[in-house]
Amino acid sequence: MKILFLSFSVTQISIKRLEDLSNELFYEIFNYLDVYHVYKGFYSLNLRLQNLLTNSTLPLKINISSMSKSTFQQYNRQILMPNKHRIRSLRLSNPFLIDFIFSPVRITSNFIRLETLIFDHIKSKYLPNILHHLASLPNLSSLIIIPIDRISSPNDLYLHLFHLPALKYCKVSFEARFGHYTLPLTTNSISPIEHLVIHNDFSLDQLDAVLSYVPHLRRLFIQCLNRSSNLSTELFSDKPNNLTHVYLNKITIPFERFESMSRNLFNQLEVLRISISNDREYLNANRWEQLILSAMPQLRIFDFQYTNFFDGDIDNHHLIYNTVIDHFSSPFWTKRRWFFSYQCYVAEYRNQVAFYSINPYR
DSSP: OHHHHHHHHHHTOOOOSGGGSOHHHHHHHHHTSOHHHHHHHHTTTOHHHHHHHHHOOSOEEEEEOSOOHHHHHHHIIIIIGGGGGGEEEEEEOOTTHHHHHTSSGGGGGGOTTOOEEEEEEEOGGGHHHHHHHHTTOSSOOEEEEEESSOBSOHHHHHHHHTTOTTOOEEEEOOOBTTSOOOOOOOSSOOOOOOEEEEEEEEEHHHHHHHHTTOTTOOEEEEEEEEOOSOTTSOOSTTOOOOOOEEEEEEEOSOHHHHHHHHHHHOTTOOEEEEEEESOGGGGOHHHHHHHHHHHOTTOOEEEEEEEEEEOSOHHHHHHHHHHHHHHTTSHHHHTTTOEEEEEEEEOSSSEEEEEEEEOTTO
16 A cells, blocks of 8 residues: 555546556566465456456566465466566475476476576485485576475585576575585586575585585585585685675584684685684684784674683682783774673573674774
8 A cells, every 4th residue: 555655646636446557557466465465466356457467568576475275276387387487586485396397307498597496405316416406597596495304415416506607695504414514625617606605514625625516606505514524634725705794503513723724714704703612712802803814814704702601709700800801992993993892691500601793883
């Protein structure tokens, strides 16, 4: 109603019936609504509105979560399948829908206008064939995959993703069925991905392999970064990269390994957000200062969180972390407006401390 009111005010016309609205105003209304709600609200009103919905060239945004099987079958037959070429964004959050929309799987190549595709709770068995056909789509730039079950072959999944010709943003969130896996390094397969989100545990050697496929990567998020299975292996050497934003939600690698990675990868880094547990060497302010000056000269945002458990008197730990705060208060930190604080508190079973950055630029 707000849209209609504003439209009437601008055009200064008096309209008594919804059917008197111009096609342009209907399209403006449709653009603000989910296609399914447009379909439910307008498709059955009259033949004119049916034609507006089915004969338009405007792109469609489809978000399908929960609906009955019979309702979806009708919606699929009347709206989705006749307009595959118009769909720009498609989100599927129900496993049974895959059978209808991507069956036979070769129909995937008919979504020629598709730019954003989100698979939420997809069965992993569908992924290889679907991803193979997605490679024929010229505009698919954003892809999110969240399987409902464990992935049996993560390497195949990543290789399919890295062969998508227009992909810029990719997010994957899964658990592997057989534990540790590592992609082979590549020297000739180049993916256009610029923003990669890996929302599961990842090791240093896995990251080393993935980076060989994505030389254009600018933004990287990893849910949990673990130490490599082979600590003697030299990682990240001679890796061309354009990383400017790195988010490492949980780090379980020694600080010296983090230093080595930083010197090889973070020369252009502008934003670093990390969280660490247990390893007190990450609280060494002087070591951080030397690392940032030598390896991250462009860094402007340093978002840091450290947590640990402790035993003994809480007052003693206040003294310890007051000293840590002092070390993180030198001119190096203050002139960059990087400030820090901490909290010691009693958890349910053990005492806990959190040391973290305070960000005035937020």
